[in-house]
Amino acid sequence: MTKQIMVGAVPVGGGAPVAIQSMCSTHTDDVQATVEQIHRLEAAGCEIVRVAVPDMAAAKAIGKIKEQISIPLVVDIHFNYKLALECVAAGADKVRINPGNIGSEDRVKAVADACRAKNIPIRIGVNGGSLEKELLAKYGKVCPEALVESAFGHIRLLNKFDFDDICVSLKSSSVPITMKAYQLMSQQSDYPLHLGVTEAGTPTMGVIKSAMGIGGLLALGIGDTLRVTLTADPCEEVVAAKRILQAAGLRQDGPNLISCPTCGRTRIDLIPLANEVERRLQTVTKPITVAVMGCVVNGPGEASAADVGIAGGNGFGFIFRHGEIVSKQVPQDQLVDELFREIERL
Ligand code: SF4
Numbered sequence: 001m002t003k004q005i006m007v008g009a010v011p012v013g014g015g016a017p018v019a020i021q022s023m024c025s026t027h028t029d030d031v032q033a034t035v036e037q038i039h040r041l042e043a044a045g046c047e048i049v050r051v052a053v054p055d056m057a058a059a060k061a062i063g064k065i066k067e068q069i070s071i072p073l074v075v076d077i078h079f080n081y082k083l084a085l086e087c088v089a090a091g092a093d094k095v096r097i098n099p100g101n102i103g104s105e106d107r108v109k110a111v112a113d114a115c116r117a118k119n120i121p122i123r124i125g126v127n128g129g130s131l132e133k134e135l136l137a138k139y140g141k142v143c144p145e146a147l148v149e150s151a152f153g154h155i156r157l158l159n160k161f162d163f164d165d166i167c168v169s170l171k172s173s174s175v176p177i178t179m180k181a182y183q184l185m186s187q188q189s190d191y192p193l194h195l196g197v198t199e200a201g202t203p204t205m206g207v208i209k210s211a212m213g214i215g216g217l218l219a220l221g222i223g224d225t226l227r228v229t230l231t232a233d234p235c236e237e238v239v240a241a242k243r244i245l246q247a248a249g250l251r252q253d254g255p256n257l258i259s260c261p262t263c264g265r266t267r268i269d270l271i272p273l274a275n276e277v278e279r280r281l282q283t284v285t286k287p288i289t290v291a292v293m294g295c296v297v298n299g300p301g302e303a304s305a306a307d308v309g310i311a312g313g314n315g316f317g318f319i320f321r322h323g324e325i326v327s328k329q330v331p332q333d334q335l336v337d338e339l340f341r342e343i344e345r346l
Contacts, residue, residue: 001014001015001190002014002186002190002191002192002193002224003190003191003192004016004192005121005165005166005167005192006119006121007019007048007072007074007093007094007121007225008048008071008072008073008093008094009072010047010048010071010072012048012121012167012192012194012224012225013167013191013192013193013224013225014192014224016224017250017251018218018223018224018225018226018245018250018251019047019048019224019225019226020045020046020047020048020225020226020227020238020241020242020245021046021047021048021049021050021074021194021225021226021227021241022041022046022049022050022227022228022234022235022237022238022241023049023050023051023052023076023227023234023237024037024038024041024049024050024051024052024234025037025233025234026051027058028051028052028053028054028058028061028062028065029055029057029058029060029061030061031061031064031065031068034051034061034065035065035068035069037234038065038069038071038073039069040235041071041234041235041238042069042070042071044235044238044239045238045239045241045242045253046071046234046235046238047071047072048071048072048074048093048094048225049069049071049072049073049074050073050074050075050076050096050227051065051073051074051075051076052076053075053076053077053083053087054078055083056082056083056086058083059075059083059086059087059090060086060090062075062086062087062090062091062092063090063091066090066091066092072093072094073091073092073093073094074092074093074094074095074096074123075087075092075094075095075096076096076125077095077096077097078097078098078101079101079102079103080102081097081102081103081107081108081110081111084097084102084111084114085110085111085114088111088114088115088118088120089114092120093120094120094121094122094123095111095115095120095121095122095123096122096123096125097111097122097123097124097125098124098125098126098154099111099112099122099124099154099157099158100132100150100153100154100157105157105160105161108157108158108160108161109161112158112161112162112163113161115163115165116162116163116165119165120165121165121166121167122158122163122165122166122167123166123167123168123169123194124151124154124155124158124166124167124168124169125169125171125194126147126150126151126154126168126169126170126171126181127171127172127198128142128147128171128172128173128174128177128198129142129172129173129198129199131146131147131150132150132153135149135150142172142174142177143177144170144177144180144181144183144184145184147170147172147177147181148170148181148184148185148188151168151170151185152188152189155168155189155191166191167191167192167193167194167224167225168185168189168191168192168193168194169193169194169195169196170182170185170193171196171197171198171229172197172198173197173198173199173200175197175209175212175213178196178197178198178213179212179213179216179217182195182217182222182223183217183220183222186222192224192225193222193223193224193225194223194224194225194226194227195213195214195217195218195222195223195224195225195226195227196210196213196214196226196227196228196229197209197210197212197213197214197229198229199229200228200229200230201230201231202230202231202232203230203231203232203236203240206228206229206230206231206232206240207228207230207240210228210229210230210240210241210244211240211243211244211247214226214228214241214244215244215247215248218244218245218248218250219248226241226244226245227241228240228241228244252287253287254281254284254285254286254287255281255284255286255287255288255289255290256287256288256289256290257274257277257278257281257289257290257291257292258289258290258291258292258303258306258309259274259277259291259292259293260292260293260294260298260299260302260303262294263294265294265295265297265298266294266295266312267295267312267313267314267315268294268312268313268314268315268316268317268332269332270292270294270312273292273310273312273317273332273335273336274292276336277290277292277310277336277339280336280340284343286343286346288307288308288343288346289305289306289307290306290307290308290309290339290343291303291306291308291309291310291311291320292309292310293309293310293311293312294311294312295311295312295313296311296312296313296318296325299311299312299318299320300318300320300323300324300325301323303320303323304322304323306322306323307321307322307346308320308321308322308339308342308343308346309321309339310335310336310339311325313329315331315332316329316330316331316332316335317329317330317332317335318330319335319338319339319342321342326342327342
């Protein structure tokens, strides 16, 4: 079990539910645009949001943003410790900074002291693309061992100044390297882990990489919070994160749709049926499993774990509930309506 940190009111680690994060794509000094995007992210299911703080104008915006949002705000800072101090004073809930990159030790101490005074955790965000030169020289390439050694270097610096309110990420754009790095880290420490595959790409491939990397680690019991990284509207990251958590069996926000791939037994036009059910389920909040299966031979049995479902016949279908048929020979054009009547009865 990892240690627990508090990011604002959201616990991370120590057995708390895996929290969904995303990052704004707005310019942070554009307070209105940033707040609007955070509200959209929150409505989509984001629980912790991060903003980039590249300069003092962005740091000065943090207080104004905080006043207008309710989810915890993480500031992402590279190199400049003064920006971290400004953001901490303005009420940031967590700082992502790598202490080894901010210069002299008195600067590290200043950041550690400021965060400790306000009970603000620090995320050490190791990234394969910005690994220290010495580690690249030592290992010859970006590899899991180098990412983990980098993380421990930053941890030691914070520990030196009596700061241990830490979480760690070890991101790489390679799924196997990312997965191995997190596995190594979880064997060697109990710091809460922020999962992510960095620069994962557009949703087409990025969702697959994230589902593999993040989902694979979650299935192994590793990971306390996550961010899916996509070249897309950040709300898509949140939707993907929710689906990964659902597929990993860690959350069920609303219904879960299972549907069969169809095969030579299928005698009904199943694909539009499944798409229609998926679309109409978007307004259902019950944590139920709904099955859309191509035939009655295997359908109800294969979907017996479902609360309710459709099994296709020849131009008609059956509605079943917990594997038992409740409506027979329903014409195809009435099947979805009949299914949703059954869902309402659940
Ligand atoms: S449920 Fe029936 S139609 Fe669908 S894949 Fe299985 S056997 Fe084929």
